[in-house]
Amino acid sequence: MFPARDRSSPASLEYSPAVARATAPLYERVARVVPEMEWPIHAPYIAAINALKRDLNAVILAHNYQTPEIFNCVADVVGDSLSLAREGAKTSAKIIVMAGVHFMAETAKILSPEKTVLIPDARAGCSLAESITGADVRLLRQRYPGVPIVAYVNTSAEVKAEVDICCTSANAVQVVESLGAPEVICLPDEYLAQYVASRTKVKIITWHGHCEVHERFTGEQIRLLRQGQDNLVVLAHPECPQDVLAEADFVGSTAGMSDYVGIHSPKRVVLITECSMSDNVAIQYPEVEFVRPCNLCPHMKRITLPKILHALETMTTEVMVAPEMARRARLSVERMLAVGLPRA
Numbered sequence: 001m002f003p004a005r006d007r008s009s010p011a012s013l014e015y016s017p018a019v020a021r022a023t024a025p026l027y028e029r030v031a032r033v034v035p036e037m038e039w040p041i042h043a044p045y046i047a048a049i050n051a052l053k054r055d056l057n058a059v060i061l062a063h064n065y066q067t068p069e070i071f072n073c074v075a076d077v078v079g080d081s082l083s084l085a086r087e088g089a090k091t092s093a094k095i096i097v098m099a100g101v102h103f104m105a106e107t108a109k110i111l112s113p114e115k116t117v118l119i120p121d122a123r124a125g126c127s128l129a130e131s132i133t134g135a136d137v138r139l140l141r142q143r144y145p146g147v148p149i150v151a152y153v154n155t156s157a158e159v160k161a162e163v164d165i166c167c168t169s170a171n172a173v174q175v176v177e178s179l180g181a182p183e184v185i186c187l188p189d190e191y192l193a194q195y196v197a198s199r200t201k202v203k204i205i206t207w208h209g210h211c212e213v214h215e216r217f218t219g220e221q222i223r224l225l226r227q228g229q230d231n232l233v234v235l236a237h238p239e240c241p242q243d244v245l246a247e248a249d250f251v252g253s254t255a256g257m258s259d260y261v262g263i264h265s266p267k268r269v270v271l272i273t274e275c276s277m278s279d280n281v282a283i284q285y286p287e288v289e290f291v292r293p294c295n296l297c298p299h300m301k302r303i304t305l306p307k308i309l310h311a312l313e314t315m316t317t318e319v320m321v322a323p324e325m326a327r328r329a330r331l332s333v334e335r336m337l338a339v340g341l342p343r344a
């Protein structure tokens with residue numbers, strides 16, 4: 001049981017014997033990736049957050065790219081952005097704290113309009129989601145009349161509200177082909193759209209959005225990683241450029257990559273995606289050696305334990321989506337769910 005925090009006392013965030021005892025099992029879980037000297041800093045926040053979320057009937061949703069102390073020690077639900085929003089909606093909690101970026105909090109609000117959705121740092125954005133607006137989508141409709149528009153879930157609520165259907169990185173090809181159209185606009189990720197184009201006969205019209213984390217990987221970097229590393233298995237996210245995907249042994253979503261490690265138990269693996277994901281998957285599969293080129297998402301890393309505690313203590317910052325926009329955005333998500341949702 002986590003001791004409740006006395007907010008009037010500065011000592012309440014100290015690494016007391018009670019906090020050490022209450023958090024010891026959690027440290028065992030993350031000891032492989034969190035240095036022992038860091039634990040006295042994290043533990044008081046972890047204890048306070050876990051006590052407060054219980055009192056408030058709140059749940060914390062943590063994306064795969066969150067740091068191990070958030071992902072493993074305070075989160076109630078973990079996963080990709082869509083699974084977080086869907087699982088959050090199924091809970092009886094009144095309050096959702098999104099340990100992720102802003103579009104993810106919006107997606108949670110779209111699927112849980114009756115719940116209070118909080119984001120611990122309202123500046124946690126996303127280069128991909130911010131590459132396109134609802135007005136851009138309306139202009140695309142004028143330029144390509146009658147061409148269906150598919151939006152990756154990494155988009156704002158206003159973009160989801162303007163498009164015909166959403167997709168994830170796992171079901172993008174399936175969604176595009178379900179439309180039965182000779183050409184489809186696939187936005188905003190240019191590289192995901194190129195990946196889809198390489199796997200379908202449907203003509204794909206792309207947008208020029210990129211994830212600033214995945215676009216930094218290069219094919220040359222993968223070739224260098226392989227040098228002298230016998231049996232290195234390379235798993236890459238489809239938000240990476242095509243020359244990276246060409247070097248990979250497997251291309252898949254975050255869930256797909258995690259499943260691949262579980263099913264195939266490679267001796268040595270590298271996940272070509274955001275850095276913290278390797279830490280979180282490594283905890284699940286201690287027998288696998290992870291090679292870690294570290295590209296951090298600066299937006300995801302705005303979310304910290306102190307900010308999660310502050311969000312719960314102050315009920316800030318609440319994420320709102322206008323009801324009509326939320327209704328239309330929800331339709332785009334529901335159309336995608338009707339097509340299907342494979343994990344890889």
Ligand code: SF4
Binds near residue numbers: 125274297
């Ligand atoms: S990793 Fe890329 S897609 Fe994900 S939040 Fe960061 S910038 Fe956006």
